[in-house]
Amino acid sequence: MIGAGAAGLATAIFTGRSSPHLKVLLLDGARRPGAKILISGGGRCNVTNSSVSERDFWGGRSTIVRHVLSGLPVAETVAFFGEVGVPLHEEPGGKLFPDSNRARDVLEALLREVERVHAHLLTAHRVVGISGARGGFTVDTLQGSIAARAVVLAAGGQSLPRTGSDGAGVQLAQRLGHTIVETTPALAPLRIGRADGSFHERLSGVAHDADLTVWADRQVLIRLRGSLLWTHFGVSGPLALNASRHWARAALEGRAPRMTVSFCPGLRFDDADARLVAAARERPRAAAPTVLAAWLPASVAAALASEIGLPDVALAQVPRDDRRRLSHALVEWPLAVEDTRGYNYAEATAGGVTLGEIDPSTMESRVCPGLFLVGEVLDVDGRIGGYNFQWAWASARAAARGLATTL
Ligand SMILES: Cc1cc2nc3c(=O)[nH]c(=O)nc-3n(C[C@H](O)[C@H](O)[C@H](O)COP(=O)(O)OP(=O)(O)OC[C@H]3O[C@@H](n4cnc5c(N)ncnc54)[C@H](O)[C@@H]3O)c2cc1C
Structure with a gap:
């Protein structure tokens, strides 16, 4: 998995839970992953929303967004966070926040769960290239190359580049043959x-x-x-x-x-x-x-x-x-x-990898089989209210299902 933000951490967890036989390696270029979770929602992390539908998102085809969202109803997101020790409560506008009102608790719970399911996290490992196809990928990092049977691209968009999400994910996908919908700041x-x-x-x-x-x-x-x-x-x-x-x-x-x-x-x-x-x-x-x-x-x-x-x-x-x-x-x-x-003040990125090139049941690329794409790297941006994280969790769940059936 490339990127240990919301989407990458969740994919690692869901995969570790449903396919314990798979060896999951999470690579992140940043020294400390999850920076965006920490600063989200004014430091309180608006984890999701009590009411989520495709109408809360912009970007690629809404039927595809609906399909991905349907794989993880909000009640299951709430149950998941309860299981990992982060009960949520509702605030005006249906926004769901951790009862502790601390984004740090969300990140720490996710990192604990990553460890519990035996996924391995390598920080300060920036990925600079991906080559190969299903069953035989090579992932090049600044520290050396790693072999993988499948690759999940969870490298985010371009908003707040100092957190580590600087658009590299979109470029990696493009080099593997994906069509990119030109990006602009969103929620800025x-x-x-x-x-x-x-x-x-x-x-x-x-x-x-x-x-x-x-x-x-x-x-x-x-x-x-x-x-x-x-x-x-x-x-x-x-x-x-x-x-x-x-x-x-x-x-x-x-x-x-x-x-x-x-x-x-x-x-x-x-x-x-x-x-x-x-x-x-x-x-x-x-x-x-x-x-x-x-x-x-x-x-x-x-x-x-x-x-x-x-x-x-x-x-x-x-x-x-x-x-x-x-x-x-x-x-x-x-x-x-x-x-x-601009991106330095934006909370999300509009544009990204075109949704039509993804199988919405599995998030697997139709262009490069064995490559899975989740989270903000895709051409989907939600409105304010916890929707972008729900997209991250839901696409992660779909990718975990895809990995379970593919590998
Ligand atoms: C200030 C702010 C507040 C926000 N508040 C909320 C909120 O309350 N609720 C909500 O729903 N959404 C919120 N968002 C949006 C939400 O944070 C993002 O939509 C979400 O984090 C996207 O998750 P992601 O995992 O796809 O990408 P990211 O969280 O951006 O994670 C991508 C990860 O990939 C890593 N990476 C990038 N390139 C490479 C590479 N080449 N090699 C290795 N690693 C790489 C990065 O270091 C990063 O850790 C907020 C965003 C901001 C900026």
Whole structure:
């Protein structure tokens, strides 16, 4: 197994459990594997989600994603972590965390289980080449070559390259003949350019519910709802992270992406305008920011009113055109997104080894029999909420089944 992150550790464990006669060797380039598990979920590790379906993922064909996910229902993930001494509890959004709230407990439990099933872990063994085919592979590491009957590629994507996942896995797969869907950061904060003035800087640290719309070629690509966090560089928080892959893919495809935010989730222009008219009638003396502060954080209301140069009078006295400009700003505020903050800040990678070249029952390559691919190296990226780890566990389970039948 190449890579001892979530997917590699889980594949080693499931294989060790179901095929104890197989000799399992886990190679990792890092001195300490599992760095991403340790920092995941703000150090608490959002292990999975109580509700997982293919609709929580982007990338390759959803029927393939569904097939892989069906091999490890969430209840079995929960049972597995219970067995290894990490009971989970549910938090808002269905997110499941260890009861101890310590990601370290998740990693330590996995490493203990790897040892218990007699899988052998070799750290500081970076793999630089794979050659051969089923029954006779040679894996070249910086420390020498190793013979293997099958190889599991679990080397991750490109997000946070300092953890050891720097895209090498995708290159190894490509050299073995796999087609690669070009990669971009996913679950990354977004940088806003100077053209947007200091709006985001002024609101830095403020979070609120919003809708984000990603436009490509002047059409709505996707509209997402969630919590938006303004920062000194642009926007972050679950909503911006989830939207980032859509913006990045549209940019990659040269589709002129744009992004707009609605401060009134679910409302259209006419609804927002009608609400302002009604509010002006109910509170004829209240200024616009005061009225808006009932719906938005006061700082956002004040920033919006000043940014569009709303006259400093009671909302009821605001001329119709100005009120309509405010309504428009409330539901379609343009974000001058320059780019994502890149792989150094991304939690996942979009793109990777194309799913169509994998047998979803076993994760075995259709291009290079005897090679199995699991986790983030594949063209699948989940939204925020524990989905990327569930993909890692589920693909690991499928690969263990495949190894059991192949070898
Ligand atoms: C800050 C952050 C927070 C996150 N929080 C969550 C969360 O709470 N919930 C969730 O579901 N997901 C979360 N994710 C995403 C999740 O961590 C990844 O999707 C998941 O770790 C992918 O698992 P993997 O095993 O495929 O790859 P990785 O975890 O990236 O592991 C790959 C391993 O392969 C090794 N490797 C790479 N190349 C080589 C090579 N050439 N030779 C040998 N070894 C190699 C690396 O050193 C690494 O140990 C988070 C990610 C980040 C960055």
